[in-house]
Amino acid sequence: MTAGPLNVAVIIGSTRAGRVCDTVGAWFARRARRREDLNVEVLDLAAYDFPACYPQEPTPSTRRFAATVGAADAFVVVTPEYNRSFPASLKEAIDLAYDEWHAKPVGIVAYGLGSYGHYAAEQLRTVFSALHAMTMRDWVGIDLLDTELREESRDTDDRLRAVAAMLDQLTWWGRTLRAGRHDQPYVS
Template sequence: MSAKPLRIAVIIGSVREGRFGPVVANWFADRVREHSDIELDVIDLKDAGLPMVLPGFGAQPAGETAAAAETMRERLGAAHAFVVVTPEYNHSYPASVKNVIDWHNREWHAKPVGFVSYGGMSGGQRAVEHLRPVFSEVHSVTVRDTVSFHNVWSQFDGEGNPTDPEGCNSAAKLMIDRLLWWAEALQEARAKSPYTM
């Protein structure tokens, strides 16, 4: 492990009113906090301030849009790994997740991405499978192991705790372990040979 702690950015993908994402994200963030050698940054896309319309190709954003994009760029750039907490909307992922990916590019390069998904019967897994090729396009590495909550509304109690903590905690530990392996390996690789397009 490097002397400097690895930083994981946990991205809350849903921005809808009444969303369940923060419950799932808070639970997962607590699993990350169990690792004293990890720095955590929770990024809630509802508060990100990124507009849903990108500037024209080659154009630079201005005003509040530029400030929001720069803040997000700094946070993503500082991360060594990402975890996207995503629901499944219409067999895929929310537009807000695609938006934050599209607003940035180099910040994703040669870094690992893990997924915590939730939803109905499928547990958000179709959203994850749709996100894998998108992250591949921005030169990220997605980890195989994921955490998913099927019929999520029955998986947490009123205090935001999982009703079956053993299963989901084990899945989270495995995914975090894999994510850290990739984060450290890719950090060393980038230091040895900077990743360029």
């Protein structure tokens, strides 16, 4: 089906105790749910029991994650920046799916201390490019040094414009790529 709202998976990319990722992800998901052209589902990686080592055979948790990724039309990855990159928990989850990412758009919401999560966002662009996914040019960056974690502090005009721009791009690419996958399966 190529008509109807896009199914967007918002992936909470940190599993660290005391994380801010779930707070930032919930804030973003509320903004995205205001759009009638999107069905938004939050995938919190902390809710998945991924194995410590890459398994020979998929586990029920890895199968469930890959199936959810496969059913999505588009993604928004919410990630902290740790040591100028994104968390290992997010890399593990990305690697547990493969074909499920192909020919789908990915938006990025990143945060960090002083960098707005820029380095994590750029690293994710490289990874998703290798998976034949299309990352959005515009992204949402949050500097934890400039803002408190209260919701009203995150709703600056610039940040809300960034959310709107990214979601507009994600929706265009999502519809276009969904129609393309419907008309002709993607070949990697």
